[in-house]
Amino acid sequence: MPSFRASRSARELPRVPVPTARAIVDCGVYVQGRRLPGRFTHRDACAEVRNRGEGFVWVGLHDPDDRQMGDIAETFGLHALVVEDAVKARQRPKLERYDDTLVLVMRTVSYVEHELHSVSEIVESGEIMVFCAPDFVVTVRHGEHSGLASVRKQLEADPAMLMYGPGAVLHAVADYVVDTYIEVAASVELDIDAMEEEVFTPRSQVAVESIYQLKREVVELRRAVTPLAIPLQLLGHKPDLPLPKEIRRYLRDVADHHTGVAERIADFDGSLSALISAALAKIGVQQNTDMRKISAYVAIAAVPTMGAGIYGMNFEHMPELRWTYGYPLVLSVIAVACVALFVTFRRNHWL
Template identity: 30%
Template sequence: MTRKLLKKRGKKIGAAPGTLIHVGEKSEAAPRIHVFDYDQEHLDQREYPDAASCLALRDTDTISWINVEGLHQVKVIETLGQGFGLHPLVLEDILNTDQRPKVEIYDDYIFIVVKMLIYDTEHEGVRTEQVSFVLGNNFVISFQECHGDVFDGVRERLRSGRRIRFLGPDYLTYALIDAIVDSHFFILEKIGDEIEQLEDELLDDPSPESLNQIHRLRREMILLRKSVWPLRELISELGREETPMVSRETAVFLRDVYDHCIQVIDTVETFRDLLGGMLDLYMSNVSNRMNEIMKVLTLIATIFIPLTFIAGVYGMNFEYMPELAWKWAYPAVWGIMIGLGIGLVFFFKKKNWL
């Protein structure tokens, strides 16, 4: 399965700024809205039927995590955006799922775009999904392209009443970003196993399928690099102490995520170098195999050149050829040809050409 590096924009081209057009894969399923509304003592977890029913959460004393799965129905995003006072350009960026990871700081909220990577075990590849976060004073809204994510650990921590329930929405945002970064390590472990197996195949018996695997993995590395490099800048900006709505305590945790992000980047660059070397190794092995084939064919042709010459001389239809009347001419020619062939073989072996 080949994944596109750029998504088709279609009607998006030439539209006015703030025009709400979904850019990404279409889905027939209705968007799902899951809400965790909590404080230190209580937790309310439910699925809301529509976007309008979530608007009252903006003015509560509790902290609310509103998770929207599915962006193809623009009306849902527009209703949430108007209810929580989001800028039209923010809504446009949420719907445009080909965004570069970034952070934008507004007066009363922070807008964050990241790429969530999920390992597709069925196709043995990486699936990239855009996740947008809106961090407010008492809420976090996350927008996902489709169902399925890496946030189960965060949900479990909320249910169990751990530290996350005693801190603000900025810490919740940190926990969600940290889950995304940690998932990169799992993906890199899977890719690392594939690279090791592929390297053994290249050394033993390279095949055209090995070349396809190399190209697929190099493509995955491009997607990973596009997702991780901007994420480093994003986390660095969020971790600055002067960033509003991010407490000093949360900034310390964000710096830890920054370190993890650097580790991911180093691993991605290492894998890219390995795959580049493996491509050179494959081409070298194929070239060496072709050279061996050509060497054998050349030696065989070289042995038969003098034999063909002799056969050609005595195959001429001249009437007066003294050897033709000789009784032992036929076995003599055979002896010369066999001896010449054997002599060439020994000569090639002496030169280590065979």
């Protein structure tokens, strides 16, 4: 009873708000393509840029809650509709525009190492949302595999690219996500090749469950990758979007890479469907072969069974019952008949 009261009182306590800083992975101010020294809170960074009248802020968030995302939205003036999407995640890839702020939603994927015949997760998915405005970029990441530290480091080593402003960050993140699509697709293709080799290897045991699992993971991969095509096309070809012309050119290149990997993944689905049909056909052939062998052995076993059955009826007047060589003759006839059946079935490839 005391433990019950303690747990009940604990549930009734108000939840302590978690500071927004707990969700912020990194926050930097960039002016003239270079990051300003020092550490900034998201509010200080925003004030610094707007007081200067140049540069932009890049805030990276990981799995923010309602309160944390609401604080970020209040600081940077994000529309209320996008706050809920940023917290709940699991959004379909899309591009939205709120005045001068672009919101790009992308699904992230990661390949999970596994045994070939294990029925387990192969593709892990997450999400990245990018809020891009003239003086800030906010990236919201969901999932443990889609860190953007390497993207930030690469951009900071290229001041000429950062001179293009927040659009450079938008392009870098999109390019990074599409590159991971290509890497995951290459790993999945190796799995499919290995599965095809095993299916078409003579006398191999086919695990259809593993093929179905791989097909299901490919479907999940396709759902994450394919819908991003339209947002990338819009980013690269709509001149009225608040993006520099050079960044749109870079984004068109990302869109081309995305088209290639999307077509590749679509081919995976078709290959696995054909592979399942081939595996089922092979199983059917194996079962037919087994049934023929069983039938052949049953036919051979029927001969001695018939002879033993006839001479086991205990009639008095039966041929060769009193002949000295009657028993060996019957055994010889049975043996010759069995051998003849065996040779016949072997010639017909039943055995």
